[in-house]
Amino acid sequence: MNITEFFELSLGRWRSQRSGHHLAFAHFEESLSTIDIVPLDCGDEAVIEVCKTNDINPQDITHPFRMTWEGESDWDDKALAGTTVLVSVPDLANPAQGKLLRDRGYAETVNAAGRYTFGDDGVFTLITGCDRAGAEERIWFANPNVRFRVATIKSSDGNGITTASFPSEIRSLSNS
C-alpha cells in the first residue's frame, strides 16, 4: 500500500469503537461514534482557507478531505460531535512524508499542522506539537474495511504520556 491508497481507503463512513486509557489512574473510557470522511475539491473554499492560514500554495496539496464525527462516551456521558478539514502537503523529495494541515475552527489558537510519515509496514504516523508536548497518532488498515488508530497525548511538562486512545473502526457498508 502507498500513501495515496492509504488516503483513498480512509474515505467513507466508519463505525468507531474507541477505548480511552488515562494511564496514571488506569481509568477506562468507552465511546462509540460514526465517522464520515468525504473527499473535498482542491478548490473548495474551506481547503483554500486552510492553505492561506498556513501559508501553503494550494497547488502543493493532495487529498483534502472533511472528517465529521458524532457519538457518545461513557465519560461524563458527554456527546461527541465535530467536523474538521484536513489537507496533506507531501514533501517534494518524498511523498511518503509531509505536513498535515488541519482546520481546528476559530475556537482553537494552537497551530494545527502536524508531520506525517508513511512506513513500509503500512503505518501512517502523525506527530503534532513540539517534542515536549503534543500528540502522536498511528493509523493502519488490518484490511480494506477495518482501520485501527492509536492516539497518545504527551503532557506539557514533557515527562510522560497522559492518555492513550484506541479506536477500532469498521467500514459501514450501508448508508444508514
Add this chain to the structure above:
Amino acid sequence: MNITEFFELSLGRWRSQRSGHHLAFAHFEESLSTIDIVPLDCGDEAVIEVCKTNDINPQDITHPFRMTWEGESDWDDKALAGTTVLVSVPDLANPAQGKLLRDRGYAETVNAAGRYTFGDDGVFTLITGCDRAGAEERIWFANPNVRFRVATIKSSDGNGITTASFPSEIRSLSNS
C-alpha cells in the same frame, strides 16, 4: 531504535491496562494485569526445548526471554495468568526481521512460530498463522517507559477481524 534496543527495552515489569474490542458486537472488555519480561540464557533448558521443537540451531537465536502475566478481566470476571518462553531467530540477511518462536505449553497444538519485522518507524509487527486465519500484533514504545500494543485475531473463514485488543503498558519502577 534498532531491534536489539527494542528487545532490551521490553525487559522488566509492566503494568498493563488492556481494552478488548469484539468488533461485530461493539462489545468492550477491560482488564488490568502485571507483566514480567525476564531475559533467559541461550542455554536455558526451556529455550533449548523451544529450539528443538522448531528444528532451530540454538546458535541462530537472540534475545530469549520469559513473559509471565497475571491479572483480571471484567469479561466473565475471569482471572488471567500464564507464562511463555519466546525466542527470536533473526534472518541472516536482515536482522530487523525473522521468526519468533513461542513455547505455548503442552495444551496447545498450533504451531506457534510467527514472523516479525521491525520498521523504520519503530513498530515491531508480528504475524502468526496463515493468511486466512491468525493473529497480528504491533508493538511500539512511546518512550522508554510506555509501551503500546495492538493485537488482532482474524477469523478462520478469512473474511474478517473478530477481535482487537489494545494494551497500554507502563513500566513499573518499583518491584512491588
